[in-house]
Amino acid sequence: MSGRHRKHAHLSLKITGGLVAGAALASTFAMSAHADTPAQPALAAKAAALPQMPVPETGSMTTAGKPAGTVVKPGAKAAAPAAQKAAEVTAAQMIAKAKSQLGQKEDGKGETKFAHWYSKTSRAAETIARDGGDRKGYLKASWCDMFVSWTASEVGxxxxxxxxxxxxxxxxxFKANGKWGTTPKAGAIVFFDWGGSKSLDAIEHVGIVTGTSNGKINTIEGNTGNRVQLKTRSAGQIVGYGYPDYKAS
Known part of the structure; x- marks a missing residue:
């Protein structure tokens, strides 16, 4: 992110890969410059100490009007137009769209088209309500998950x-909806902790699996080296995988 992650007055604490409630912690520590660089040793412990957020419901991933922890199982909204379209999306289509963005990078202000897109979505209003901050805060925030979200939106x-x-x-x-595991699959959403823990609370980065080779995981990721890149990762850096219900190819 143009040299280093920035602290924003309008955001709650920003960890590598996303936003998190807890403005009091925002001044406690700074994050690593690049998403593919291991963060400071104290990060995992601090992240693990944060309170858990409500689990969003399937589809819109909103908790509006739902008690904390309420979960709608995958497929419960299959009749909705968005779900019908999603049922026709293959893993190959998701990967192809992500690859079409290779080389996209931050501009001179540390901003990307993915963050600009996310900041204008209705989903941004929901995550602001959950995490604090405002829409402008997303523009210079870590954008690896916003890249994954943009890609998913582009293919429906x-x-x-x-x-x-x-x-x-x-x-x-993903875990709350029974779509979580430790086996790499093409199109799966892969979550990383550079410290090597298997704790979801310590996750620092996210990408999309494109395949495997020689015991390594091949991915495409945003906000790695401040751009979208193909990467090869060690399984030891991976916390787990989310498995979307793609159409069989």
């Missing part, structure tokens, strides 16, 4: 991939 798969700017909440949404 937002109801099965989910939309978020905070990687921890996004991972917990």
């Amino acid at each position: 798969a937002q109801s099965i991939v989910g939309q978020d700017a905070w990687t921890v909440a996004h991972a917990k949404w």
